[in-house]
Amino acid sequence: AAGVIQSPRHLIKEKRETATLKCYPIPRHDTVYWYQQGPGQDPQFLISFYEKMQSDKGSIPDRFSAQQFSDYHSELNMSSLELGDSALYFCASSWVSANTGELFFGEGSRLTVL
Amino acid sequence: AQSVTQLGSHVSVSEGALVLLRCNYSSSVPPYLFWYVQYPNQGLQLLLKYTTGATLVKGINGFEAEFKKSETSFHLTKPSAHMSDAAEYFCAVRTASGGSYIPTFGRGTSLIVHP
Numbered sequence: 599a600a601g602v603i604q605s606p607r608h609l610i611k612e613k614r615e616t617a618t619l620k621c622y623p624i625p626r627h628d629t630v631y632w633y634q635q636g637p638g639q640d641p642q643f644l645i646s647f648y649e650k651m652q653s654d655k656g657s658i659p660d661r662f663s664a665q666q667f668s669d670y671h672s673e674l675n676m677s678s679l680e681l682g683d684s685a686l687y688f689c690a691s692s693w694v695s696a697n698t699g700e701l702f703f704g705e706g707s708r709l710t711v712l
Numbered sequence: 713a714q715s716v717t718q719l720g721s722h723v724s725v726s727e728g729a730l731v732l733l734r735c736n737y738s739s740s741v742p743p744y745l746f747w748y749v750q751y752p753n754q755g756l757q758l759l760l761k762y763t764t765g766a767t768l769v770k771g772i773n774g775f776e777a778e779f780k781k782s783e784t785s786f787h788l789t790k791p792s793a794h795m796s797d798a799a800e801y802f803c804a805v806r807t808a809s810g811g812s813y814i815p816t817f818g819r820g821t822s823l824i825v826h827p
Contacts, residue, residue, distance in 0.1 A: 602755070631814070640802060640817040641756070654814050688755055694813060699744040699763055699806060701815065703755035 600624055602704035604689050610710045611679050619674040619707045623691030629653065630672045631701060632664055633688040641688060647672060648694060676709075684711045714739040714805050716818035724824040731775075731790040733821045735803030738784065745786040746804040746815065747777055756802060762786065773797065798825045 603622040611617050623630050629648045633641035634657075643656035647666035658664070661679075666672040676683060686708050690701040719734040737743055744763050748756040760771025767779040777788045786803060800822050806815040 629813075640819045643814050643816075646814060656814065690756075698761075699813075699815075700746060700758050700761055701756075703748075703757070705755045706753075708753075 602689055602691050602702055604687075604704035604707050606707060607705065608708050608710075610712065612712055613679055613681065615679050615711075616675065616677045617679060617709060618676070619687055619689075619709075621672045621674070621689030621691075621704060623670055623672070623689070624702055627670075627691035627693050627702070629692050629694045630666055630670070631690040631692070632658075632672070632674050633690065635686045635688060635706075637685075639685075644674070679709075679711045681711050684709060714743065714807065714816050716803050716805050716816055718801075718803050718818035718821050720821055721819065722822045722824060724826065725793045726826045727795055728792050731788070731793045731797065731823065733788040733801050733803075733823065735777075735786045735788065735818060736784055737786060737803070737805040739805055739807065741807050743805045743807065744815075745777075745779060746806075747771065747775070747786070747788050748802045748804060748817075749773075750800040750802065750820075752799075759788070759801075793823075793825050795825050795827065798823055 631646040632644040635641045644658040646654045650666045664674045686706045688706045690703045715738045717736045746761045747759040762779045770776045803818040804815040
């Protein structure tokens with residue numbers, strides 16, 4: 599079965615640079631979520647999109663933005679990177695309309711800011 | 713508002729011993745409850761979930777959890793630990809209906825299995 603695809607899996611950037619992470623949800627899933635997981639931390643919700651519209655916003659810094667495109671893939675754009683942005687970024691998708699509740703996670707994109 | 717508390721950031725058991733990972737939740741409305749497992753450098757994988765119906769739910773890899781409304785708990789158990797169970801386990805809660813459908817995760821419990 600198709601899973602959530604994230605790219606790149608690993609990314610190394612310098613401070614003040616920009617980074618873009620991509621997420622391809624499971625086909626027919628209507629909602630995409632972005633989470634940030636720092637070392638030894640629980641996943642922190644950043645932002646979500648339902649049917650290509652922003653649906654919920656969590657602790658996403660103003661330096662970050664995200665969008666979902668017509669083909670349902672989503673991109674997380676991060677600018678003016680800081681050392682503290684080093685983390686594992688997860689994308690997850692779900693079929694909210696089915697109300698099963700579970701999220702399907704990708705394997706994550708590990709961002710290292712030097 | 714909803715929250716999750718996982719008691720114990722690390723739990724250590726011997727192979728073959730009972731596994732018990734504790735989770736207590738707070739939710740003002742009926743909750744959906746989840747346990748996810750995360751292996752090193754991988755994404756979170758759903759172990760099991762409670763939505764409605766039977767309060768004892770069985771998941772993958774021999775894990776099960778019981779929803780106890782009176783205790784606001786959803787503890788995860790497995791009768792006999794295996795070395796391959798060593799991983800990070802996250803409990804999560806979201807509202808069943810109304811409000812935000814975004815799940816809130818606990819801080820995670822690292823399960824260590826000794827031979």
